[in-house]
Amino acid sequence: MKEKIIETSIELFDRKGFKETSVQEIVEAIGVTKGAFYYYFKSKEELLKDICISYIEDLLEQQQRILQDSEKSCTEKLHEIVYMLIRNIKARRKSARIFFREMRHLHEDHLQEIKAKRRAFRQHYQQLIEAGIARGEFKPTLTPDMITFGILGITNWSYYWFQPDGEISEEALTDIYVDLILNGIKNRESLKEK
Incomplete structure (x- = not known):
């Protein structure tokens, strides 16, 4: 029930x-x-909190599985996380919209709980960018926190306009986004060495 x-x-x-x-x-x-x-x-708000917590915890679990794969490069992990976010917009579109649109209706204590999980997701993403810089995959001049906010801005707003059954699949959209991101952050020197 x-x-x-x-x-x-x-x-x-x-x-x-x-x-x-x-x-x-x-x-x-x-x-x-x-x-x-x-x-x-206890209340309609508690129900909203549960919906939002379920959404972000699921994303955190998927993100952790990707990040813990020691066989993959930072670039590959970046691609997988972008794809995971886009795929979730298709699979859980309504929950994504509720998460981004309706969270503002929560009382401060519930909101802080969700913001802490959202912050953890962002910090894990930022650590991936930092690791990519340290390994020479991404430009050393990047500002990791700003890059992370930018990537999240690109992917998170997709819930608003992306039509999974439209002419662009989630795989194609992921490739478009990752190409856009990497051509801006890919260390050109590492490409010459390969």
Whole structure:
């Protein structure tokens, strides 16, 4: 039942927005009472927090799997993380939109919990950029935190406009983004050595 409440809420929050969706609408859509809702969630906000936490924790887990692969270069890991983010926009489009659009409705304590996880995701990404610089894969003159924010800006806003069933696949979009990123940060000297 908890999963059904979450799934239905994701649909309604995506379509109508968090503020405009009532608990009554959620339970009516499922065909249960408010008591069933409040058995699993203290409030509509707690439900929103759970949706956002689930989304970012899933991204963190996938990111960690990619980063822990010692066989791959920093460039390959960068490509895989960009692809993972784009693929998640396709697979969890509504959750992504809720994460980016509706998180602002959370109380400060819930918001801080999510921001801490989002910050961890960004810091892991930044460490990848720093490792790429240290290994000579990326230009030594880069400012890793600004590059990281830029990459996240490019990928995160894709939820807003990217049409997974459109003319560009998530693989093609990943290649476009990574080409754009690497041609700006790839160490030209390392290319000459190979």
